[in-house]
Amino acid sequence: MLRGTGIRVQTIVISNRECNETPAESAAQYDLSESLVKEVLIYFWSIWSGFFVLTKVVPIVPELARENELACLEAGLSIDDLLQGLREQRQRYVQKKYGA
Amino acid sequence: MEPEKPLKRESLTKPRIVIDADVLFAGAASPNENSTSNLLLRMAAPTLIEAVTSTQAITEGERNMADKMPKVLPTIQLLVSRCLRVVADPAELADHTDFADSETLPILVAALREKCSLLATFNVRHYQPGQHSATVLKPDDLVGRVRFLLARLSGKG
Numbered sequence: 001m002l003r004g005t006g007i008r009v010q011t012i013v014i015s016n017r018e019c020n021e022t023p024a025e026s027a028a029q030y031d032l033s034e035s036l037v038k039e040v041l042i043y044f045w046s047i048w049s050g051f052f053v054l055t056k057v058v059p060i061v062p063e064l065a066r067e068n069e070l071a072c073l074e075a076g077l078s079i080d081d082l083l084q085g086l087r088e089q090r091q092r093y094v095q096k097k098y099g100a
Numbered sequence: 101m102e103p104e105k106p107l108k109r110e111s112l113t114k115p116r117i118v119i120d121a122d123v124l125f126a127g128a129a130s131p132n133e134n135s136t137s138n139l140l141l142r143m144a145a146p147t148l149i150e151a152v153t154s155t156q157a158i159t160e161g162e163r164n165m166a167d168k169m170p171k172v173l174p175t176i177q178l179l180v181s182r183c184l185r186v187v188a189d190p191a192e193l194a195d196h197t198d199f200a201d202s203e204t205l206p207i208l209v210a211a212l213r214e215k216c217s218l219l220a221t222f223n224v225r226h227y228q229p230g231q232h233s234a235t236v237l238k239p240d241d242l243v244g245r246v247r248f249l250l251a252r253l254s255g256k257g
Contacts (some may be wrong), residue, residue, distance in 0.1 A: 023254065042114070042148070042253045061142045064179050065131035068172045072129055075169060079129055082168060083122050083222075087203075089160035090121070094203045097156070098193060 002040070005032065012040045115249045116150040118211040119184060120221035121161040123239055124153060128179050129172070136239035140220055140246075144183040149246055151184045154210040158186055187214055201226040208234060218242055 001008055007030050015021040015029070016037075023037040030037075072082065119127075119140060127137030144151035158180060165173055180186065190209040200208045204226045211219050211234045219236045221227065227236040237245065 038254050042250065059142065059145065060182055061127075061138065061145050061179065062131050064175045065128055065138055065141075067175050068129040069131055071169060071172045075171075077169060079126050082125055082129060082165070085164045085167065086121055086125070086160060089164045090156075090203045093156055093160050093163075094206065097189065098202075098206065 002032070002036070005030070007032070009040055009044055012037055013044050016041055114148065114150055114253065115218060115246050116152065116214070116216045117144075117242070117246070118207065118214070118216045118219040118234070119144075119151050119153045119157070120207060120219065120223065121153075121157040121164075122222045123220045124157065124180070124184070125161050125165065125176070126222070127239075128176050136243045137220075139243055140239060141179065141183045143246065148250065152187055152211075152214050152216055153180070153184045154187055154189055154207055156189050156206050156210075196231070198229070199231045200228065208236075218245065 002012075011030070012026055012032075015026045016023070021029070023041065024034050026032070027034040027037045072078070117140070123137045123140065127135060127139075127141045130138045132138065140149070140151065143149045162173060162176070165176060187210055189206050190213060193205055193209055196205060196209050196212070199205060204221075204223065207221075208219065208227055208231065212231060216234055219227065219234050220239050220242045221236060222238055224236050224238055230236055235245075
């Protein structure tokens with residue numbers, strides 16, 4: 001059941017697959033946003049069964065990436081500077097773990 | 101007009117992608133909306149894609165950051181916990197030695213073991229000749245592939 005709407009996920013899926021409704025048509029019919037209908041369809045086909053609750057998710061990635069970027073700017077380091085050294089770390093790791 | 105054929109079940113699974121250390125750390129420090137590395141993490145957080153990485157990739161990345169910018173390690177670790185599933189390194193590589201360079205081979209073998217069809221890295225040439233079950237792409241190319249796969253999930257592809 002989609003929280004706060006009284007509409008079942010099954011209803012959306014059947015509308016899409018059996019009645020050939022587009023996400024926009026389903027959204028209009030059930031008074032939902034088109035983006036929500038699309039998310040429901042994606043999640044249904046990836047999960048296949050059971051029920052799930054949709055809740056608003058505050059995006060964390062942009063905020064954390066911004067913090068990291070600021071820290072790098074303060075330190076005078078670029079992305080390339082950060083990535084340099086990864087190869088050496090990889091060589092050491094694999095040598096130690098696999099003797100390669 | 102013929103009725104639309106139902107999609108096969110395997111094509112309806114959300115994309116499962118290995119994120120290499122370089123893409124992870126580039127994305128973790130690039131809030132720019134045009135950064136495809138960052139976009140992969142943003143898609144992973146709400147599980148639009150299933151993002152996987154290995155203990156090797158995390159460890160080498162953390163060690164590198166500990167040397168250069170220890171201050172950002174906690175936020176990197178938080179990003180990893182929110183966006184990625186970390187899997188163990190493979191115990192054995194003997195059956196796969198022809199697939200990639202010795203240093204990147206464990207990452208590729210982990211991808212095959214976890215049935216990841218895609219692997220994101222800037223270092224594509226070290227994953228050659230590769231293995232057909234896991235396509236190795238740079239983030240720019242991989243994002244296009246993911247968009248196509250997600251469009252198929254919604255029935256529009």
